[in-house]
Amino acid sequence: xxxxxxxRFAADDYQSAENRDFTTDAIHGGYHGTxxxxxxxxxxxxxxxxxxxxxxxxxxxxxxxxxxxxxxxEQVRILEGAEWAQATSCGMSAVSQTLFGLLRSGDRVVCxxxxxxxxxxxxxxxxxxxxxxxxxMVNMCDLDGLKKALEEPTRMVYFEPYAHSMEFIDLARxxxxxxxxxxxxxxxxxxxxxxxxxxxxxxxxxxxxxMTKYMAGHGDALAGIVCGRDEEIRKEIHYMRILMGGVLAPxxxxxxxxxxxxLAFRMDRHCASAQKVAEYLERxxxxxxxxxxGLQSHPxxxxxxxxxxxxxxxxxxxxxxxxxxDSFIGSLKMCKPWYSLGDVETxxxxxxxxxDKGFGARVSVGLEDADDIxxxxxxxxxxx
Numbered sequence: 001x002x003x004x005x006x007x008r009f010a011a012d013d014y015q016s017a018e019n020r021d022f023t024t025d026a027i028h029g030g031y032h033g034t035x036x037x038x039x040x041x042x043x044x045x046x047x048x049x050x051x052x053x054x055x056x057x058x059x060x061x062x063x064x065x066x067x068x069x070x071x072x073x074e075q076v077r078i079l080e081g082a083e084w085a086q087a088t089s090c091g092m093s094a095v096s097q098t099l100f101g102l103l104r105s106g107d108r109v110v111c112x113x114x115x116x117x118x119x120x121x122x123x124x125x126x127x128x129x130x131x132x133x134x135x136x137m138v139n140m141c142d143l144d145g146l147k148k149a150l151e152e153p154t155r156m157v158y159f160e161p162y163a164h165s166m167e168f169i170d171l172a173r174x175x176x177x178x179x180x181x182x183x184x185x186x187x188x189x190x191x192x193x194x195x196x197x198x199x200x201x202x203x204x205x206x207x208x209x210x211m212t213k214y215m216a217g218h219g220d221a222l223a224g225i226v227c228g229r230d231e232e233i234r235k236e237i238h239y240m241r242i243l244m245g246g247v248l249a250p251x252x253x254x255x256x257x258x259x260x261x262x263l264a265f266r267m268d269r270h271c272a273s274a275q276k277v278a279e280y281l282e283r284x285x286x287x288x289x290x291x292x293x294g295l296q297s298h299p300x301x302x303x304x305x306x307x308x309x310x311x312x313x314x315x316x317x318x319x320x321x322x323x324x325x326d327s328f329i330g331s332l333k334m335c336k337p338w339y340s341l342g343d344v345e346t347x348x349x350x351x352x353x354x355x356d357k358g359f360g361a362r363v364s365v366g367l368e369d370a371d372d373i374x375x376x377x378x379x380x381x382x383x384x
Contacts, residue, residue: 006323018297020023026075026262029075038067038258041066041251043249060287066250068250069271070254071257072257073086073258079260080200082228082229083228084231086238087248088224088293089224089245089252090222091209092118094225101238103127103131104155106131107134107156108134108139108154109134109155109156110135110171111136111137112140118159139352141300150177154178157178157183158186162187162293162312162314164316166298169300171204172202175202182195184206186204186206188208189208190210192208195310196271197307199312200228205229206229206233208226212340213341214266214313214341217345219260219340219344221255223248249368267312269367270366272312274294275365277291277373284381285294286381287381290317312374313341314363315362316363317361318363318383321357321358322382325350328381329348332348334372335347335363335376335380341362347366348362
């Protein structure tokens with residue numbers, strides 16, 4: 001080893017090439033040549049200020065959280081086709097650092113009407129009340145409605161291309177309309193991951209993820225990431241990370257880095273199984289509607305085909321009236337009625353019951369055998 005004990009290969013030695021596959025980049029991006037896996041650097045600081053970003057307790061002016069988080073940031077930067085990537089402690093840290101970094105009092109934001117609940121609370125309860133930011137929530141699937149909302153000067157347009165309502169937004173057109181109006185475009189791509197969609201390729205200014213979900217993929221690590229190309233945007237967001245904290249712990253960075261190596265394989269399985277589950281639910285006599293991008297009945301199915309490498313693992317279905325939510329949930333043996341999504345296990349999140357309309361449920365299809373998932377759902381629906 002050299003006298004200064006520096007690793008022989010730095011985390012950013014690997015450079016992606018245009019002809020390399022996503023899976024190759026996922027495995028080799030952020031590679032650290034001193035070990036078969038990225039070492040977990042638990043140190044808060046380092047004797048040499050700035051060495052791989054370990055100064056300032058992981059909030060430093062370079063990479064945050066030391067070499068482990070730095071390797072993850074480089075891995076995601078390559079996968080997203082970004083110029084920079086900044087890891088955070090969770091998805092909401094990525095959202096809040098981005099919003100507080102880029103918005104000022106008096107700014108205006110146009111946001112899709114359906115976003116993650118925590119993000120919705122920021123836009124409705126915090127930014128207008130405490131930061132003096134004007135927020136308008138619109139249905140961005142209606143591009144004419146988006147254009148109308150942008151007739152007023154707007155600093156930012158924020159949306160999730162595939163959100164909890166299971167609608168899909170025409171990313172390129174929405175981005176073009178926003179830029180024509182002089183607004184920045186911030187995209188939360190958690191539901192799809194960079195394997196299925198890369199928003200920066202369609203002109204988005206910032207893309208962020210709750211890496212807790214598909215990118216980590218195993219339900220064992222909280223993490224977030226913010227990516228982009230413009231250095232001035234990076235500086236604004238990074239400044240808020242210094243002040244707000246919310247940096248990623250080395251152990252969680254290690255777990256996400258490891259999970260990302262199999263993202264492509266996992267997403268292919270999520271997509272294939274979700275397609276089978278959605279088709280089964282659409283045929284079931286006790287199910288009224290199924291919202292899944294892979295179904296031809298989905299209103300944005302044709303639009304999504306032009307963007308996506310696969311239709312993802314997320315869907316929502318609505319049972320017919322008279323089907324009991326409590327009986328359905330109580331009859332599940334394998335699928336879990338838990339929060340979160342993108343896990344190896346199938347997770348089902350009920351959205352309430354209406355005596356006249358039945359109940360709705362969001363399904364995050366896991367990595368179990370698709371026929372086993374269907375058998376569990378079928379048993380529960382038959383007993384409901």
